[in-house]
Amino acid sequence: MIKIQCPAKVNLFLEVTGRRRDGHHRLATLFAKINLYDVLEMETAPSGVALEVVAASDAPLSPGPDNLVWRAAEAFLRSFAVDGGARIRLIKRIPLGAGLGGGSSDAAGTLLGLAKLFAIQLDARKRTLLKRLAAALGADVPFFLHPAPFCLGTGIGDRLKPVLVPRSLPYMVLVYPGLQVSTAQAYRALPRVPRSVVLTRLSHLDRLIRSLERGRPVEEWAGLLFNRLEEARLPALAQVEVARRALLQLGLRGARMSGSGSSVFAFAGSHAEAAAALRRLEGYPWKVFLTCCSG
Numbered sequence: 001m002i003k004i005q006c007p008a009k010v011n012l013f014l015e016v017t018g019r020r021r022d023g024h025h026r027l028a029t030l031f032a033k034i035n036l037y038d039v040l041e042m043e044t045a046p047s048g049v050a051l052e053v054v055a056a057s058d059a060p061l062s063p064g065p066d067n068l069v070w071r072a073a074e075a076f077l078r079s080f081a082v083d084g085g086a087r088i089r090l091i092k093r094i095p096l097g098a099g100l101g102g103g104s105s106d107a108a109g110t111l112l113g114l115a116k117l118f119a120i121q122l123d124a125r126k127r128t129l130l131k132r133l134a135a136a137l138g139a140d141v142p143f144f145l146h147p148a149p150f151c152l153g154t155g156i157g158d159r160l161k162p163v164l165v166p167r168s169l170p171y172m173v174l175v176y177p178g179l180q181v182s183t184a185q186a187y188r189a190l191p192r193v194p195r196s197v198v199l200t201r202l203s204h205l206d207r208l209i210r211s212l213e214r215g216r217p218v219e220e221w222a223g224l225l226f227n228r229l230e231e232a233r234l235p236a237l238a239q240v241e242v243a244r245r246a247l248l249q250l251g252l253r254g255a256r257m258s259g260s261g262s263s264v265f266a267f268a269g270s271h272a273e274a275a276a277a278l279r280r281l282e283g284y285p286w287k288v289f290l291t292c293c294s295g
Helices: 068-079 102-117 124-137 141-145 183-188 195-213 218-224 237-249 271-283
Strands: 002-019 025-045 049-055 085-092 150-154 159-162 172-176 253-257 264-267 287-291
Touching: 002 102, 002 141, 002 195, 002 253, 025 102, 025 172, 025 195, 025 287, 049 068, 068 085, 068 102, 068 124, 085 102, 102 124, 102 141, 124 141, 150 195, 172 237, 172 271, 195 218, 218 253, 237 253, 237 264, 271 287
Parallel strands: 049 085
Antiparallel strands: 002 025, 025 085, 025 150, 150 159, 172 264, 172 287, 253 264
């Protein structure tokens, strides 16, 4: 048996730059993996895919073909012509529908884990095949397949360029208000934004990346964090804004929604400050995590 840790992510920056003919939106986003994990346990089986899901919440999660882990495993076994099958246990800790990429991370972890389980040497051709499978599973899956903890994502988020951050970022307080937000609905509910406004935001993204690459303190770049999807006209996002303001009122920095929500994150100046914020948030009906960016 092998175990694979599948990290969550936050979007330190997310701007919608256009729309493709197929209806997908073009993005400019800065992904960051964080130290909050689902876990996959894998072992070989005579044939097919057998998936068990152990969830830390009451939210239902199918162990069948509509689960990204099942789909990733089935695609891997078919594409790599593996002799045999896999029995997989998913221990789910990343909240569902929270904009943290848990399902995408689980899918990428499945691809990497099965390659390890079946001792497949990933040469250039096989890595290309793995990337193709990842892209077919979802726009965020290629990021979790990539080894870098920080990446600039363009296209639909699948064109990746690693961002080298030389210093560890501060501790992070992560809040999940308990609301699942549909990504498709969030994009449909976005108001139109002038191109000049988008270009200005993209210049902020350039400044943010330069600041991180130079190891500058959080006070210098917290104001550059951004997420256009916070402007989607959805009732659920009212709770997101409540959570975001609560984090700012506690003195945390750069509070933003991740992805299409509903999770919100902010940075603390120290572990003690983050722990104090967690204690102050205990009265809210939210899940709260103390974490940090990977790398």
